[in-house]
Amino acid sequence: MIRAGAAEIDITPEIGRNVPGQWLRRKAECVHDPLLVNALVLEVEGDRVALVSADVLSLKNRVVAEARNLILDLAGIPPTHVFLAATHTHTGAPVVDALGTEVDPEVLSSFPDALAAAVGRANDQLRPARVASWSGIAPDLAFPRRFHMLDGTVRTHAPKGSRETLNAEDEADPTLTGLHVWDECGELIAACVNFACHPIVVGGASFYSADYPDAVRRCLKRMHGPQATVLYLNGPCGDVGPDNVKDPSRFRYGEEWVDRIGFGIGGHAIGLASLADAGDDLVLTATGERVRLGLRAVPDFYLRKAAKALTDADLATPPQDFDLIRLREYALLDRERREGDTVDAEIAALRIGDTAVVGLPGEIFAAFGRQIRAASPFRHTLVVELANGCHGYVPTRQAFRGGGYETWLARSSKLMPEAGERMVECATALLKEIASTAPRPDQP
Secondary structure (H helix, E strand, O other): OEEEEEEEEEOOOOOOOEOOOOOOOOEOOOEOOOOEEEEEEEEEOOEEEEEEEEOEOOOOHHHHHHHHHHHHHHHOOOHHHEEEEEOOOOOOEOOOOEOOEOOOHHHHHHHHHHHHHHHHHHHHOOEEEEEEEEEEEOOOOOEEOEEEEOOOOEEEOOOOOOOOEEEEOOOOOOEEEEEEEEEOOOOEEEEEEEEOOOOOOOOOOOOEOOOHHHHHHHHHHHHHOOOOEEEEEEOOOOOEEOOOOOOOOOOOOOHHHHHHHHHHHHHHHHHHHHOOOOEOOOOEEEEEEEEEEEEOOOOHHHHHHHHHHOOHHHHHOOOOOHHHHHHHHHHHHHHHHHHOOEEEEEEEEEEEOOEEEEEEOOEEOHHHHHHHHHHOOOOEEEEEEOEOOOOEEEOOHHHHHHOOHHHOOEOOEOEOOOHHHHHHHHHHHHHHHHHOOOOOOOOO
């Protein structure tokens, strides 16, 4: 028998604090919509797992470790069974420092407690449940954002309608996957929705907003009631955005498009879930493995430029100049690499019956998500980026050859070119491992 519980907690900071997600510092002038932590706890035969989605740009690795320890004390769920993911909204709470934006120590200090509290509340509400998983596509809601240009370069957010813009480097992934969890009375306890698109639809606004994931939640709550908890689990969207560069007739940013994209995703999710069969007997298991990945070295030329241009104050507090920000990133990345030239990236895999959830700790390019899903032995596979920590962008080798923003050396893009392939290899092995715990429902 399955038991499930869910909860949401508001983590919206007070006005006037930093808003990470752009190159330069912004201060929140208002709250457009609440920032939330949403949690789902599932239990089968005493084994429990927790899935958490938070409206932040990313999760610091130490925050993940601290939150897991708190959850172990509060709810008794072991760290290996706690899956924490960021929605990657670019107007979220200031719990990470990104380029020209600083972390807010006060907001950061309370963030692990909020993650744990959401899981604790969900755990306290466990009750008999049924789970229905589903997969399909949601076309024309996400598009490639890296384009080959006439001058031979690759550009992120290429100008719309320009004759200088040639073909996209790769393609977006329209796959929409998720699960709905119902109680015995037919009331929706929670839904997990997995789709890949950068949450930058509100643009460079100076307010707090969950971006289109908020509209996804509102859509499902209108259908299923305000008691439903909705976890938006962003897919590999490192090279995917909301705007169609090849369509100069429409600029898909702003408040109208927040709703159009969010309700588009939510509406497709509702339709797919309505055709899915719910079951109350399933295999529940979780596993993970740490993959050691190398950091790229910063060329001496850039370090000399940084040393000449930056003061100690610039290293302590990010300057508000694009060139100086890049030079500061070289210096800080070199400092990090001197402390250790590798990182241990956690790859996580969770099985819920005929469904798998894979977690990758970075901004993953869409091609890697497609590869993992194609190799998965499961009927439904949710591939989630920025899960259980973050090690920056994870571009393809093709992208490294083309260059462009996502490959520029910085703390946000520091891994060796083979990192994505290593992550795919590990994720595929973990999926095969958890698939062997019991036969798939569609196999004898």
